[in-house]
Amino acid sequence: MALLQISEPGQSAAPHQHKLAIGIDLGTTHSLVATVRSGMSVVLNDEMGRALLPSVVRFCADGSVVVGHDAQAAQALDPQNTIVSVKRFMGRGLKDIADIAHLPYRFVDAPGMLQINTITGIKSPVEVSAEILKVLKRRAEKSLGGEITGAVITVPAYFDDAQRQATKDAARLAGLNVLRLLNEPTAAAIAYGLDNAAEGIYVVYDLGGGTFDVSILRLTRGVFEVLATSGDSALGGDDFDRRIYCWILEQAQLPPLSAEDNRLLLTKAREAKEWLSEHHEARITCVLSHGRVIDLTLTAATFNELTATLVAKTMTPVRKALRDARLDVTDIKGVVMVGGATRMPQIRHAVAEFFGSEPLTNLDPDKVVALGAAIQANILVGNKNDDELLLLDVVPLSLGLETMGGLIEKIIPRNSPIPIARAQDFTTFKDGQTAMSIHVVQGERELVSDCRSLARFELRGIPPMAAGAARVRVTFQVDADGLLSVSARELTSGVEAHVTVKPSYGLSEEQIADMLRASFAHADEDKQARALREAQVEANRLLETVAAALKADGDSLLSTEERARIEAAVSNLRQALTRDDANAIRREIAALNQATEAFAARRMDMSIRKALAGHKLEEIDS
Amino acid sequence: MLQQNHFALFGLKPAFEIDTARLDQAYRKLQAEVHPDRYATATAQEKLQSLAWATRINEAYQTLKNPLLRARYLLQLHGFEIHEGANTAMPAEFLMQQMEWREAIEDARHTRNLNTLVALNRELEHEMEALKHALGTALDVRGDYASAAEMVCKLRFLEKVRDEIELALEDLEQ
Ligand SMILES: Nc1ncnc2c1ncn2[C@@H]1O[C@H](COP(=O)(O)OP(=O)(O)OP(=O)(O)O)[C@@H](O)[C@H]1O
Numbered sequence: 001m002a003l004l005q006i007s008e009p010g011q012s013a014a015p016h017q018h019k020l021a022i023g024i025d026l027g028t029t030h031s032l033v034a035t036v037r038s039g040m041s042v043v044l045n046d047e048m049g050r051a052l053l054p055s056v057v058r059f060c061a062d063g064s065v066v067v068g069h070d071a072q073a074a075q076a077l078d079p080q081n082t083i084v085s086v087k088r089f090m091g092r093g094l095k096d097i098a099d100i101a102h103l104p105y106r107f108v109d110a111p112g113m114l115q116i117n118t119i120t121g122i123k124s125p126v127e128v129s130a131e132i133l134k135v136l137k138r139r140a141e142k143s144l145g146g147e148i149t150g151a152v153i154t155v156p157a158y159f160d161d162a163q164r165q166a167t168k169d170a171a172r173l174a175g176l177n178v179l180r181l182l183n184e185p186t187a188a189a190i191a192y193g194l195d196n197a198a199e200g201i202y203v204v205y206d207l208g209g210g211t212f213d214v215s216i217l218r219l220t221r222g223v224f225e226v227l228a229t230s231g232d233s234a235l236g237g238d239d240f241d242r243r244i245y246c247w248i249l250e251q252a253q254l255p256p257l258s259a260e261d262n263r264l265l266l267t268k269a270r271e272a273k274e275w276l277s278e279h280h281e282a283r284i285t286c287v288l289s290h291g292r293v294i295d296l297t298l299t300a301a302t303f304n305e306l307t308a309t310l311v312a313k314t315m316t317p318v319r320k321a322l323r324d325a326r327l328d329v330t331d332i333k334g335v336v337m338v339g340g341a342t343r344m345p346q347i348r349h350a351v352a353e354f355f356g357s358e359p360l361t362n363l364d365p366d367k368v369v370a371l372g373a374a375i376q377a378n379i380l381v382g383n384k385n386d387d388e389l390l391l392l393d394v395v396p397l398s399l400g401l402e403t404m405g406g407l408i409e410k411i412i413p414r415n416s417p418i419p420i421a422r423a424q425d426f427t428t429f430k431d432g433q434t435a436m437s438i439h440v441v442q443g444e445r446e447l448v449s450d451c452r453s454l455a456r457f458e459l460r461g462i463p464p465m466a467a468g469a470a471r472v473r474v475t476f477q478v479d480a481d482g483l484l485s486v487s488a489r490e491l492t493s494g495v496e497a498h499v500t501v502k503p504s505y506g507l508s509e510e511q512i513a514d515m516l517r518a519s520f521a522h523a524d525e526d527k528q529a530r531a532l533r534e535a536q537v538e539a540n541r542l543l544e545t546v547a548a549a550l551k552a553d554g555d556s557l558l559s560t561e562e563r564a565r566i567e568a569a570v571s572n573l574r575q576a577l578t579r580d581d582a583n584a585i586r587r588e589i590a591a592l593n594q595a596t597e598a599f600a601a602r603r604m605d606m607s608i609r610k611a612l613a614g615h616k617l618e619e620i621d622s
Numbered sequence: 623m624l625q626q627n628h629f630a631l632f633g634l635k636p637a638f639e640i641d642t643a644r645l646d647q648a649y650r651k652l653q654a655e656v657h658p659d660r661y662a663t664a665t666a667q668e669k670l671q672s673l674a675w676a677t678r679i680n681e682a683y684q685t686l687k688n689p690l691l692r693a694r695y696l697l698q699l700h701g702f703e704i705h706e707g708a709n710t711a712m713p714a715e716f717l718m719q720q721m722e723w724r725e726a727i728e729d730a731r732h733t734r735n736l737n738t739l740v741a742l743n744r745e746l747e748h749e750m751e752a753l754k755h756a757l758g759t760a761l762d763v764r765g766d767y768a769s770a771a772e773m774v775c776k777l778r779f780l781e782k783v784r785d786e787i788e789l790a791l792e793d794l795e796q
């Protein structure tokens with residue numbers, strides 16, 4: 001039992017404890033963490049006052065893992081074991097990586113997702129990303145002084161299902177409770193929109209280190225509605241570095257270089273690129289491993305020429321998003337620039353020219369995504385009962401199934417609002433066919449070979465029938481994280497199969513669970529203690545929610561018997577809480593959940609009626 | 623209530639001509655009540671309810687927002703199922719024009735003529751607007767569902783042509 005709390009005079013006895021919630025921008029080049037503190041979204045710095053954590057992870061021979069600035073400093077010394085821009089590999093196979101030949105890593109091809117062989121063993125991109133997230137989690141715990149209740153993790157809007165799943169798993173592996181995956185441009189729009197009380201249609205142009213997103217949003221009194229999104233999940237500042245790097249190779253007539261030298265030149269290229277955002281020319285000097293001296297001068301004009309095609313390439317998704325939203329440039333009220341790479345003048349010019357107005361650059365392009373994510377996390381965790389903010393997002397890429405002849409049947413078209421579900425019926429094409437294989441794909445092209453394969457599964461046990469007689473209904477459900485699950489059911493017999501679409505990356509569910517257990521902050525705590533604590537937390541949360549619901553609507557929505565039944569389940573759960581038995585608590589949680597099923601449905605109906613009644617209604621004939 | 627028809631859900635009368643501003647407003651208002659973000663800390667039951675409702679409202683909104691889907695849904699409410707693919711006989715004249723458009727798109731693609739595509743797109747837009755207008759009269763005024771059904775098929779044909787133009791535009795822009 002909680003003790004009665006006596007509050008200081010002038011301090012309200014807060015009925016709900018403030019929960020610690022964070023927003024994390026897991027970027028290709030930089031990652032950062034933010035939180036809402038006394039109503040303000042703020043980025044949390046490390047002990048040295050730095051906000052940005054370089055997304056660089058080094059696996060050392062002694063088994064230690066170094067993340068951030070120190071790893072970045074070591075990248076030219078130990079390129080094979082120092083992973084930069086790991087985000088580009090999330091949910092990707094070897095064949096997806098265009099510049100694989102220039103990368104210093106020892107890749108291991110694996111079905112679903114590539115892996116990297118390091119000095120401490122084979123690592124999947126999910127594990128590498130988890131290392132970055134762990135550092136940010138620790139930073140937040142230290143600076144907020146407590147355990148983190150939940151986190152919102154941002155992903156590029158144009159990330160497909162495999163990339164999203166991989167990100168969510170990385171967060172789980174880091175021991176974070178993921179409240180939501182949030183699209184980066186949407187997060188930026190929240191931070192920008194709330195800051196400027198913006199209303200109307202806005203474009204977010206987000207060019208980061210490795211990804212490009214463009215989203216078109218309608219902002220109406222706190223509702224952020226995504227109308228269309230597009231992008232390129234393999235286009236960013238890194239590509240501009242590579243153009244300079246190739247230019248250096250050509251100018252200096254260099255032979256094939258060692259991994260160390262390649263890394264050094266890429267770093268030099270990036271420095272030159274960033275310098276050119278403020279200056280007319282950049283001097284590139286360094287000494288390569290065999291004593292070869294590089295000393296070159298790159299002018300802004302040459303840099304513009306080298307990268308003109310990249311700049312133009314970003315405009316294709318912009319046009320596509322406008323077309324999908326059925327909008328014209330004249331409908332756009334402003335273009336919000338996000339991502340470090342939008343500091344390049346040629347990008348700003350191109351955007352200004354296309355939209356016929358200066359883009360909005362009055363916010364810090366590095367931080368705005370994390371700030372928006374923190375605002376969303378604070379609301380989701382229940383600290384703020386904010387009825388004013390609502391995000392309505394979309395699916396970035398069409399989802400479909402392979403049909404005969406390698407063609408695709410689209411089930412959910414791109415830019416459909418989420419959550420969404422769609423079903424489609426299929427039939428057997430052979431007499432006596434008892435199984436049907438289902439291949440789930442994502443992409444816009446008509447041929448399976450041009451789209452991303454997300455999952456394959458089989459529906460077995462269909463009773464033998466004549467060709468065309470079976471009715472197999474395949475249902476796609478995309479949840480609010482943008483994650484897909486698929487189920488198939490033969491309607492005449494009721495046989496069913498269900499998959500959560502998930503890329504494989506060399507770790508089984510059990511291995512993940514083991515790693516999680518091993519990595520808990522409370523290392524002394526054994527498995528059972530942990531299970532008990534989790535059950536207790538969940539039970540208390542449930543009791544709190546049910547009490548609030550009963551207080552608000554119990555009298556109006558429940559009969560005396562119904563109420564008694566729920567109250568009985570409540571007291572059973574309270575009883576179970578007095579004993580240290582996780583299983584008993586779980587059982588009573590399930591029982592209470594079940595007892596409140598009809599109540600939950602009625603409450604939902606009521607809130608919908610109320611929302612409608614607030615309107616002047618046209619006459620409803622049902 | 624989860625089974626209610628799409629129009630009733632948003633407090634609209636079932637008709638082709640609808641007040642889209644009111645639809646948008648009702649949509650946002652309903653999502654504000656049911657969206658999973660509102661139930662992030664709720665019980666498992668409430669989360670399921672919220673997912674089902676938010677999904678339902680998105681589906682209804684998508685259907686009513688799009689004129690073609692709205693017309694098809696309205697016909698369905700009146701007992702007219704439209705079977706796509708079941709090759710509905712189209713007037714020869716209409717099919718001729720289809721072919722001309724398709725040829726024009728292919729030509730523009732080969733000669734990489736963006737302007738032609740943009741012009742074609744505009745022409746198509748006009749054609750679709752006219753058809754939607756006629757559809758409104760057939761559905762809301764005359765109650766002539768048979769000819770409305772034919773117009774829906776025509777509209778679907780035109781949308782496919784528009785998809786082709788947009789694909790061609792995308793390819794040329796790259
Ligand atoms: N002054 C500058 N001029 C040009 N480019 C810059 C400048 N500052 C940063 N950048 C570039 O911005 C990129 C990093 O941007 P940002 O931190 O927004 O990306 P990210 O969030 O890590 O990546 P992503 O969003 O793609 O996952 C790098 O390519 C970096 O070189």
Ligand SMILES: [Mg+2]
Nearest residue numbers: 027208339369
């Ligand atoms: Mg970013």
